[in-house]
Amino acid sequence: MNSEKRVVGEPGLSNIGTLMEQYPVLLFDAYGVLVDKAGPLAGACELISHLNTTGKTYFVLTNSASRLPGNMASGLQEMGLEVPAERLITSGMLLEPYFEAQALTGKACAVLGTNESVEYVKLAGGMPVPAGEDAEVIVIADQAGFPFVETIDAVLSALFRRLDAGHSLHLVLCNPDLVYPFSPGRYGITAGSLAAMLEAVLRERYHDRGLDFVRLGKPYSPIFEEASRRAGTRDMVMFGDQLATDILGARRFGIDSALVLSGLAQESTADWPEDMTPNYVLESLAGIEE
Numbered sequence: 001m002n003s004e005k006r007v008v009g010e011p012g013l014s015n016i017g018t019l020m021e022q023y024p025v026l027l028f029d030a031y032g033v034l035v036d037k038a039g040p041l042a043g044a045c046e047l048i049s050h051l052n053t054t055g056k057t058y059f060v061l062t063n064s065a066s067r068l069p070g071n072m073a074s075g076l077q078e079m080g081l082e083v084p085a086e087r088l089i090t091s092g093m094l095l096e097p098y099f100e101a102q103a104l105t106g107k108a109c110a111v112l113g114t115n116e117s118v119e120y121v122k123l124a125g126g127m128p129v130p131a132g133e134d135a136e137v138i139v140i141a142d143q144a145g146f147p148f149v150e151t152i153d154a155v156l157s158a159l160f161r162r163l164d165a166g167h168s169l170h171l172v173l174c175n176p177d178l179v180y181p182f183s184p185g186r187y188g189i190t191a192g193s194l195a196a197m198l199e200a201v202l203r204e205r206y207h208d209r210g211l212d213f214v215r216l217g218k219p220y221s222p223i224f225e226e227a228s229r230r231a232g233t234r235d236m237v238m239f240g241d242q243l244a245t246d247i248l249g250a251r252r253f254g255i256d257s258a259l260v261l262s263g264l265a266q267e268s269t270a271d272w273p274e275d276m277t278p279n280y281v282l283e284s285l286a287g288i289e290e
């Protein structure tokens with residue numbers, strides 16, 4: 001698959017026009033590739049408009065589980081990016097296939113996240129319960145939307161009670177990102193850090209029971225599987241600005257990837273780990289006329 005396209009080890013400088021012709025399906029990260037805090041990044045609006053007009057297949061893959069696709073699409077449209085909601089694949093949307101596969105419909109779920117994160121759980125068929133009540137499923141969707149320490153304490157206590165009683169438990173993490181870059185020099189912790197903290201606590205108390213969160217977003221495979229399912233092919237190229245999520249995820253899933261250098265999380269081109277080396281490097285997404 002795509003063997004003639006692979007140049008892993010020494011990524012070549014490419015451009016969006018060339019890659020658009022080479023691949024039937026394009027996957028884009030949102031933050032740092034299409035937009036940043038200040039608005040659309042260079043070339044993004046023209047590119048999306050061109051893709052919509054020509055009917056090219058593309059999807060936007062985001063680890064966010066804090067907003068529903070319709071609201072996220074509205075936010076992008078306000079910035080001039082006409083991405084239809086059906087082109088968005090959020091980590092929150094992956095709860096539905098997960099709940100179906102694990103037969104979790106109707107199960108009590110403790111949800112860490114925003115009101116819209118709770119909506120994602122309901123859409124997946126879960127039954128959200130207040131933090132601290134007995135729950136068979138713990139969903140960490142987002143780091144915002146709840147009183148932090150109080151909620152963690154309540155969830156942890158309910159977790160211990162359940163495990164001590166010998167009951168089963170599903171731990172699900174939508175957004176595996178550990179850190180979120182606000183602006184140059186400013187960072188915040190993300191949902192993945194909460195899961196890492198709970199896992200450390202569970203390891204200390206329950207040792208070898210393998211109580212780890214199932215991770216749905218990049219760099220893990222469920223989000224790429226959903227893109228592949230919708231696209232009907234694995235012949236896709238992932239455009240991202242982060243080696244540890246976008247590029248590693250694409251590499252693990254076995255598709256090609258392009259690092260876009262226009263984002264906030266600019267990466268040094270020196271000493272890339274082998275499994276985080278993209279096939280291509282792009283200065284930006286600019287170059288497509290509307």
Ligand SMILES: [Mg+2]
Pocket residue numbers: 029030031032033240241242263
């Ligand atoms: Mg990004």
